[in-house]
Amino acid sequence: MKKRKINPISLKRAKIQWALLPIFLIAASLGWKYHWLGFVVPVAMIVGMVGGLLRGRYVCGNLCPRGAFLDRLLAKISPKREIPSFFRSSYLRAFMFAFLIGMLTFQISRDPGNIMHWGFSFWLICFVTSILAIILGIFFHHRTWCAFCPIGSFGALFGGHKRALAIEREKCVNCLLCEKVCPMTLKIASKNSNDLICNRDCIQCQECVGHCPKKILSLVKNPQGKESCAEESLPQAALQR
Numbered sequence: 285m286k287k288r289k290i291n292p293i294s295l296k297r298a299k300i301q302w303a304l305l306p307i308f309l310i311a312a313s314l315g316w317k318y319h320w321l322g323f324v325v326p327v328a329m330i331v332g333m334v335g336g337l338l339r340g341r342y343v344c345g346n347l348c349p350r351g352a353f354l355d356r357l358l359a360k361i362s363p364k365r366e367i368p369s370f371f372r373s374s375y376l377r378a379f380m381f382a383f384l385i386g387m388l389t390f391q392i393s394r395d396p397g398n399i400m401h402w403g404f405s406f407w408l409i410c411f412v413t414s415i416l417a418i419i420l421g422i423f424f425h426h427r428t429w430c431a432f433c434p435i436g437s438f439g440a441l442f443g444g445h446k447r448a449l450a451i452e453r454e455k456c457v458n459c460l461l462c463e464k465v466c467p468m469t470l471k472i473a474s475k476n477s478n479d480l481i482c483n484r485d486c487i488q489c490q491e492c493v494g495h496c497p498k499k500i501l502s503l504v505k506n507p508q509g510k511e512s513c514a515e516e517s518l519p520q521a522a523l524q525r
C-alpha cells in the first residue's frame with residue numbers, strides 16, 4: 285500500500301507536539317502526588333499570555349502541552365464535529381475566566397503559606413479542565429476546550445489581530461480541505477471574498493497552509509491590523525458562528 289506523504293508543515297508541528305506531550309502527561313497524571321509538577325501550569329499560562337500579546341494564539345497551536353495532547357491523542361477518538369457556536373460565546377469565555385481565577389484563589393487561600401499547596405492547586409485546576417476538555421473532545425471536537433480556554437481567549441483578545449491568512453482567491457478550487465483540517469473548525473476559503481482572512485481564534489497551526497493542494501494560503505503579519513479583524517471581535521464572532 286502507498287504511504288501517505290505528510291506535508292512538511294504538519295510534520296514539523298507533529299514533531300514539536302510529540303516532544304511536548306510527555307510534559308502534559310507526566311504533570312497531569314502525577315501532579316496529585318508530586319505537587320511541584322503543578323508549577324508546569326503557571327509556566328504554560330505565562331508563556332501563553334506573553335505569546336498571546338506578541339503573536340495571538342500561536343502558542344495554543346504550536347507550543348501548548350495540553351494542545352499537543354488534544355491534537356496528537358484525543359483527536360484519534362474525537363468525532364471532529366464542528367465546534368458549536370455556544371463554546372465560542374464571549375459570555376462563556378468571561379465566565380470561565382472568572383470561575384478559574386476564583387477557584388484558584390479559593391484553593392490557594394486554604395493554605396497560602398505552603399508553596400507545595402500552590403503547586404497542588406495549579407495541578408487541580410489543570411486536571412479538572414483537562415477532564416472537561418476530554419469529555420468535550422469525545423462528544424464534539426478535540427479542540428472544543430480551546431474555543432473558551434481563558435489563556436487562549438486572552439491571546440485572541442489582545443493579539444489575535446496580529447496574524448492573518450493570505451489567500452490567492454483566483455486560484456482556489458473550493459475543495460475546502462483547508463477547513464476540514466482546521467483544528468478550530470474555522471471558516472477559511474468559504475468565509476468571504478477577502479484576500480486576507482483574519483480570525484482572532486486562529487491558533488496559527490498552519491495545517492490549512494500545509495494541506496492546501498494549490499499552495500495558495502500563507503500565514504502573514506496582518507498589515508491591516510485591528511481594523512481587518514474588527515467584525516471578528518470576540519462577541520461578534522460568537523454571534524456570527
Ligand code: SF4
Nearest residue numbers: 456459460462473496
Ligand atoms: S484547500 Fe486551498 S484550494 Fe482548497 S478551498 Fe482551501 S484555499 Fe481553496
Ligand code: SF4
Nearest residue numbers: 466486487489490492
Ligand atoms: S485557520 Fe489555518 S492556521 Fe488557523 S487554526 Fe485553522 S488550520 Fe490552523
